[in-house]
Amino acid sequence: MxxxxxxxxxxxxxxxxxxxxxxxxxxxxxxIATPMAxxxxxxxxxxxxxxxxxxxxxxxxxxxxxxxxxxxxSFPQQAYVASAVR
Numbered sequence: 769m770x771x772x773x774x775x776x777x778x779x780x781x782x783x784x785x786x787x788x789x790x791x792x793x794x795x796x797x798x799x800i801a802t803p804m805a806x807x808x809x810x811x812x813x814x815x816x817x818x819x820x821x822x823x824x825x826x827x828x829x830x831x832x833x834x835x836x837x838x839x840x841x842s843f844p845q846q847a848y849v850a851s852a853v854r
Contacts, residue, residue: 774852792824
């Protein structure tokens, strides 16, 4: 950013706890509403839903049980936030 004329550059790491109603809802969101949707783009609706369900089941088996309380999926998510003055 400084190469583009910005000054007083600050980059902060922000962590927020993200919660989804279930692991299935998280997987569905990732595979329908993000660029990862292209991974299932050539499948029928039924095939896509089966794949999403299978991935969610496998993910739940691998996740730390503290992330899956009361059926919800909750985890910390980090983002880098930059601010500067031009």
